[in-house]
Amino acid sequence: MTDPQSSPLILALPKGRILKALRPVLEHTGFEPAPDCLDESSRRLRFPTSQPSLDVVRVRSFDVATFVAYGGADIGVCGADVLMEFDYPDLYAPLDLGIGGCRISVARLKGGGEVMPEGRSRLRVATKYPAIARRYFASRAVNAEIVHLHGAMELAPALDMADVIVDLVDTGSTLRANGLEEVDVIAQVTSRLIVNRVALKTRPEEINGLIEQFRLALPQLAQSGEKVS
Secondary structure (H helix, E strand, O other): OOOOHHHHEEEEEEEEEEHHHHHHHHHOOOEEOOOHOOOOOOOOOOOEOOOOEEEEEEEHHHHHHHHHHHOOEEEEEEEEEEEEHHOOOOEEEEEEEOOOEEEEEEEEEEOOOOOOOOOOOEEEEEEEHHHHHHHHHOOOEEEEEEEEOOOHHHOOOOOOOOOOEEEEOOOOOOHHHOOOOEEEEEEEOOEEEEEEEEHHHHHHHHHHHHHHHHHHHHHHHHHHHHOOH
């Protein structure tokens, strides 16, 4: 039987926008992933690093929390939106990396009147965040009927699939291009370093050392003047 202590720690990184924002952070952590780790065209999913005790896996941003919660990875980076949606009890988020800033918002067709007409207690909502949407509208005594989509939410109101959408918004240009407007911000979102609680108990020195590498990278990055977004 392989001793878990002798196997490399696994760091789960998200594909896409957050991975690009992570590049300057990783450059200041003291470990360097294999060159093709940051190349979105690479077919590999697991990569060695310059630190022999650490490997990186690259997965969909929405899956990072699941990989860490179920022990496929020991530590990871994901948006606060994913943590809010899944709310895994096995995750600990010790560090806000301050990158990938955006927001979860409610949007509707521009000039579409009241979001919640008086006397109406049910609303059809297109989103990839069913748990967040239900909690948000329940707090306003509104029953949200969820239309669960994984993309192209902006089409739903114009095609009469939904009254509003709940989605991640950065600049808002996609909303505007599709005739939508923000009507409320549910939460501001940045990327967090997350840790599997069991891994933290069984390999505390290694995990805490890795957390510290990320923690120290942030002020170094600020001093260097590199842009983190």
